[in-house]
Amino acid sequence: MRTMRALVLDGPGKAVITDVPAPVAGPGQVVVDVHRAGVCGTDGEFFNGHMAYLVSGQASYPLRPGHEWSGTVSSTGDGPEAAWLGKRVTGDTMLGCHQCERCWRGRQHICENRYEVGVLGGWHGAVAEQVMVPASSLHALPDTVGDSAGAMVEPGGNSRRAAESAQLTPGSRVAVFGPGTIGLLAAAFARSLGAEVHVIGRSLPGLQLARDLGLTAWAADELPALRFDAIIDGTDGPDVPSAAVDLVEPGGRIICVGLAGRPSLIDTRQLVLKDLTVIGHLSGSPAMAATIAAYADGSVDPDPLVAATVALDRAPDVLAGWRPDDAGAGPKIHIDPRR
Structure with a gap:
């Protein structure tokens, strides 16, 4: 054998x-x-x-x-x-x-x-x-x-799908929580769609890498008073979804890709009063072909x-x-x- x-x-x-x-x-x-x-x-x-x-x-x-x-x-x-x-x-x-x-x-x-x-x-x-x-x-x-x-391609598919679900258009402002693999790839795909991208996190090396890649990055406790059309959560932080509800513009979209170690609590009244759309993504399967195409044409590296x-x-x-x-x-x- x-x-x-x-x-x-x-x-x-x-x-x-x-x-x-x-x-x-x-x-x-x-x-x-x-x-x-x-x-x-x-x-x-x-x-x-x-x-x-x-x-x-x-x-x-x-x-x-x-x-x-x-x-x-x-x-x-x-x-x-x-x-x-x-x-x-x-x-x-x-x-x-x-x-x-x-x-x-x-x-x-x-x-x-x-x-x-x-x-x-x-x-x-x-x-x-x-x-x-x-x-x-x-x-x-x-x-x-x-x-x-x-x-x-596999992690990129998750990130590509998140950026697509955010329904970004040129000039949209999006916050991406988490300067890890999923978050930085999501930020790259969002930028390729013409969005104004802000990466938010706690890892100083990750935030510096985001800046080195030409992205605007903020420590979570230093975020200026900005409102966002969409937010992508690529973290394992259980408190991030609640923060996203507070930050996103009325009528905006929150895309959850990360998995926390304990349940995340959000005020569903705010979802209604702000007319928000919240989407969870398990897999990048539906976006793998698009991810390969983006890597091939250089729009995302x-x-x-x-x-x-x-x-x-x-x-x-x-x-x-x-x-x-x-x-x-x-x-x-x-x-x-x-x-």
């Missing part, structure tokens, strides 16, 4: 690189040689044992994380999926059952019986030398989208958000909070399993 190296989480704080059976593509499936895999907050929550799916029993150890990735298709099943062989790709995290009404309506990301690559349902993730996924989940990467940007790319052997250290001494200012660390 052929094996490969992969990151395996055996319990809270227990992460190892070990040999596992290499995937074999069945009908409708492909195997991808992984070139880049991003480590995100969800992976960190699995590592520390706080991830909501662990608490609810929907996920359990051992598990193999990694849902932000890019690579090249190295083998396929015998059907139409063989056309993907040799192509550079990334893929959707959300794998619906394809049998329910939600899937039929193109909403597989909220399918009740979905898998999530590296997250839910035991579908192995991409912090490994190879990952197997359904061919139906693939998105081709043009030559103008490199491996690093390809692994930023995700590469400055990647601080470093390290070998697979360092993945457990990254989960534990390690950053290379020469890492840049970006919030994201990538793994290159070929190293």
Whole structure:
């Protein structure tokens, strides 16, 4: 039996690189040689044992994380999926059952019986030398989208979708809470739509990175008296939605992408009296193609958000909070399993 190296989480704080059976593509499936895999907050929550799916029993150890990735298709099943062989790709995290009404309506990301690559349902993730996924989940990467940007399509889809839902037009003023990966990408997409963008947060390095990227950024306790047409919450702060209700203009929109560790409390009377629209987004699935197009034409550049790319052997250290001494200012660390 052929094996490969992969990151395996055996319990809270227990992460190892070990040999596992290499995937074999069945009908409708492909195997991808992984070139880049991003480590995100969800992976960190699995590592520390706080991830909501662990608490609810929907996920359990051992598990193999990694849902932000890019690579090249190295083998396929015998059907139409063989056309993907040799192509550079990334893929959707959300794998619906394809049998329910939600899937039929193109909403597989909220399918009740979905898998999530590296997250839910035991579908192995991409912090490994190879990952197997359904061919139906693939998105081709043009030559103008490199491996690093390809692994930023999944988080970029969340951010692109948030910016679209804010219904921004040239001259709209939008506040983006959270200078992390999702927040900074959302700010970049909002700027590409012609909006006046203000990034708000508590992380001084994150705020400085936002400024270095040409964005206006404010510490949360130093925000001037501005009103906003829309607000995007890309944080895990339970108090941010309430602050957003206070800040947004009547008739405005609040887009919630982040997940807090405890319930967020808002005054629903204010939602009515200010005629507000509040939207929650679970996934970037509906916006992945648009995200690739934006990366390809240069209107959004995700590469400055990647601080470093390290070998697979360092993945457990990254989960534990390690950053290379020469890492840049970006919030994201990538793994290159070929190293």
